[in-house]
Amino acid sequence: MEPANLPRHVGIIMDGNGRWAERHGKPRLEGHRAGSESVRDITRAARQLGIEALTLYAFSSQNWSRPPEEVAGLMQLLREYLIDERSEILDNQIRLEAIGDIDKLPTLVTEPLTELRAASAHNRGMTLTLALSYGGRESIARAVRAAVRDAAAGTLKESEVDVERFNRYLPTSSLPPVDLLIRTSGEQRISNFLLWELAYAELIFIDVQWPEFRRNHLYECLETYQARERRFGKTSAQLAADSDSDV
Ligand code: FPP
Numbered sequence: 001m002e003p004a005n006l007p008r009h010v011g012i013i014m015d016g017n018g019r020w021a022e023r024h025g026k027p028r029l030e031g032h033r034a035g036s037e038s039v040r041d042i043t044r045a046a047r048q049l050g051i052e053a054l055t056l057y058a059f060s061s062q063n064w065s066r067p068p069e070e071v072a073g074l075m076q077l078l079r080e081y082l083i084d085e086r087s088e089i090l091d092n093q094i095r096l097e098a099i100g101d102i103d104k105l106p107t108l109v110t111e112p113l114t115e116l117r118a119a120s121a122h123n124r125g126m127t128l129t130l131a132l133s134y135g136g137r138e139s140i141a142r143a144v145r146a147a148v149r150d151a152a153a154g155t156l157k158e159s160e161v162d163v164e165r166f167n168r169y170l171p172t173s174s175l176p177p178v179d180l181l182i183r184t185s186g187e188q189r190i191s192n193f194l195l196w197e198l199a200y201a202e203l204i205f206i207d208v209q210w211p212e213f214r215r216n217h218l219y220e221c222l223e224t225y226q227a228r229e230r231r232f233g234k235t236s237a238q239l240a241a242d243s244d245s246d247v
Contacts, residue, residue: 001219005226007179009053010046011201013193014038016185016209023209029073034211036077040085043128045215047092049222053127053175057193061101061135075109078132082112089116093125099171100134127175136195143169172197180225182218184210202228 014035021031039056046054059074066074082096089096096116105113109132146169150156156165167173178194178201186207190198204221206213231239 001222002226003050006049006051006222007202007225008051008176009055009178009180009197010051011055011057011178011181011194011198012042013057013181013183013191014210014213015183015187017211019185020209020211028070029077031211032070032074032077036081038210038213039081040088041214042218043085043094044088044092045218047094047126051126053129055099055129055131055172055175055178055194057131057134057191059100059132059134060192061133061138062192064104064133075106078130079108079112082109082116086112086116086119089120089128090123093123094120095123095125095127096120097127097129098132099129099139100132101138102132104133129172129175131193135192136190137192139170139194140196167196170196177201179230180204180221182206182221184208184213200230200232202230 017031017035018028019031020034021028024030039058043054058078063074064071088094096113098113098117102110102113113130113132143166147156147161147166151158172194175197177199178197181190181193181198181201182204183189184206186205188205202225204224206217206221208217229236229239234242
């Protein structure tokens, strides 16, 4: 792996917990429990590699419609994760963030979440963002509402609304754009994750269920990423000329 060519921001759609559980004859919640072990391993590996930002899709706006006992079990797992990983996160200079409709989450999650966000706010090692009760369209709609409010208050002019200015209304505005999106379990969909932030991301769909996704799979994805040519709308020849002029 080339350390100089690592993605700055990696997003992961952690899919396949339910199918993993089914395959092992276990209840779905056991799949999510095994999945939280993958979260721990991948977070450590990303931090050790020096990745700047890792964003995990842990619970979508649409996941509220799952059976109530599965939702309750996931909330319990999130609480356990936040409590158990607290010292690991703080010791490793990780800043924990959350995006999504956080107010909808139960207190048993918001209590340790709010505390850890505040306790880790000044950390600069890596930003770990949990997308919770999150939807990409919902996030954009919320940003539009905030922009409209500013326009009504006279602090935003129509002529000022460009990509950079609009980006500031999104909850991810302090993070670099996503360079690499990984989705596990073989499905090839974005499922309402970071729609705006993924504009130029490389997409990798890997046929491994999330509870089995460990650091070696992450390294494999990073090698695939590094073998790709990111053109951002330019031609290959232009990119070659750009890199010649850099040296
Ligand atoms: C998708 O698998 C996964 C989820 C909806 C939840 C992800 C949650 C975790 C990995 C555990 C808790 C999170 C943290 C941050 C500790 P699925 O249930 O849709 O799988 P399926 O498509 O096979 O049914």
